[in-house]
Amino acid sequence: MSDGVWAAPGRVNLIGEHTDYNDGFVMPFALPHTTVVTAARRDDGVLRLHSANVEGGAVELRVGDLAPGRGAGGWTDYPAGVVWALREAGHPAAGADLHYESTVPTGAGLSSSAALEVVTALALNDLYELGLERCRMARLCRRAENVYVGAPTGIMDQTASACCTDGHALHLDTRDLSQRQIPFDLAALGLELLVVDTRVKHAHSDGEYGKRRAGCEAGAAALGVPALRDVPYEGLARALDRLDDPEVRGLVRHVVTENHRVERVIGLLEAGEVRAIGPVLTEGHASLRDDFRVSCPELDLVVDTALAAGALGARMTGGGFGGSAIVLTDAPTTPTVTKSVLEAFASAGHAEPRIFPATPSRGATRVS
Numbered sequence: 001m002s003d004g005v006w007a008a009p010g011r012v013n014l015i016g017e018h019t020d021y022n023d024g025f026v027m028p029f030a031l032p033h034t035t036v037v038t039a040a041r042r043d044d045g046v047l048r049l050h051s052a053n054v055e056g057g058a059v060e061l062r063v064g065d066l067a068p069g070r071g072a073g074g075w076t077d078y079p080a081g082v083v084w085a086l087r088e089a090g091h092p093a094a095g096a097d098l099h100y101e102s103t104v105p106t107g108a109g110l111s112s113s114a115a116l117e118v119v120t121a122l123a124l125n126d127l128y129e130l131g132l133e134r135c136r137m138a139r140l141c142r143r144a145e146n147v148y149v150g151a152p153t154g155i156m157d158q159t160a161s162a163c164c165t166d167g168h169a170l171h172l173d174t175r176d177l178s179q180r181q182i183p184f185d186l187a188a189l190g191l192e193l194l195v196v197d198t199r200v201k202h203a204h205s206d207g208e209y210g211k212r213r214a215g216c217e218a219g220a221a222a223l224g225v226p227a228l229r230d231v232p233y234e235g236l237a238r239a240l241d242r243l244d245d246p247e248v249r250g251l252v253r254h255v256v257t258e259n260h261r262v263e264r265v266i267g268l269l270e271a272g273e274v275r276a277i278g279p280v281l282t283e284g285h286a287s288l289r290d291d292f293r294v295s296c297p298e299l300d301l302v303v304d305t306a307l308a309a310g311a312l313g314a315r316m317t318g319g320g321f322g323g324s325a326i327v328l329t330d331a332p333t334t335p336t337v338t339k340s341v342l343e344a345f346a347s348a349g350h351a352e353p354r355i356f357p358a359t360p361s362r363g364a365t366r367v368s
């Protein structure tokens with residue numbers, strides 16, 4: 001197939017946080033921001049990688065040399081990892097010229113890494129006529145990130161980038177990977193969803209993430225279930241009674257109530273009651289802050305300020321300890337909410353956050 005241009009979006013998670021490694025539910029939607037690759041097949045076994053978002057020239061790698069642990073440790077590990085994962089799974093991807101340009105903010109919890117992986121997989125799938133389905137590509141991209149890059153992420157980000165559709169959020173069951181497109185048309189109802197990138201990333205976040213995962217596993221083991229997904233919402237009080245460690249109790253309570261919140265949001269969206277999801281988002285924030293303990297002062301400031309300025313709901317999104325928050329507003333109140341958050345950050349002495357409206361957009365696609 002001929003050379004061409006492909007695009008894959010970043011994502012924001014509407015609800016369902018820290019549920020993915022507990023076999024639970026998530027509900028991301030794709031951002032209008034994308035990573036675009038201009039790609040050409042080459043038959044000399046060389047992968048030539050260049051990104052307009054990174055200083056420095058192109059990097060050339062031999063496809064046959066790619067192996068986990070042998071990566072350079074920089075951004076090229078993401079696309080190189082995808083090529084490695086495709087080949088390891090028996091798909092004959094090989095050399096290519098890949099030039100990337102992205103509007104997805106990096107390191108903001110908006111999944112620039114998944115956009116980079118998925119757009120690479122999509123381009124190679126077409127260039128080498130691999131015939132892979134999107135879900136399969138998402139799984140191989142996750143493997144690239146877990147094994148080649150060495151980042152222990154779940155399946156949400158890659159699936160969102162690969163499978164989201166315009167005007168919808170994607171309900172993903174991270175146990176059986178079944179998916180459902182849930183209508184999420186904000187504009188028709190005069191609503192807006194703002195993303196507030198705090199531009200903060202607290203240094204201890206990786207270690208804390210590992211501790212939360214281990215705590216969730218300990219909770220599931222103590223309750224005798226394969227994963228916290230298996231603790232029913234109706235049985236939560238009884239389950240909590242059986243746990244001695246207050247930290248583990250908090251983790252379990254968050255995961256179980258968060259899965260329930262995903263179901264509540266789906267019910268509301270399917271009933272057309274989009275405004276009513278606001279308080280559920282805010283409840284989710286309180287749970288992440290108090291029970292799961294992954295928020296930080298900057299994220300709490302966004303949420304508290306936005307709500308005081310009239311937002312319908314707000315919560316941190318992504319792993320926490322920095323990154324981004326989302327804020328649901330009635331469109332006419334967006335300027336007031338935005339101004340309040342900017343002022344609050346200025347008076348607290350924090351760097352200026354980046355605030356933009358997010359329209360649920362389409363997933364990865366071939367552009368030309």
Ligand code: ADP
Pocket residue numbers: 035051052053054074075076078100101102105106107108109110111112113114116
């Ligand atoms: P997030 O996925 O939330 O943006 P990650 O830390 O998972 O944060 O991924 C960010 C990393 O992905 C960057 O540090 C960089 O290595 C890589 N990356 C993402 N987009 C690009 C791009 N367009 N060009 C080069 N590298 C990129």
Ligand code: MG
Pocket residue numbers: 111112113114157
């Ligand atoms: Mg990422």
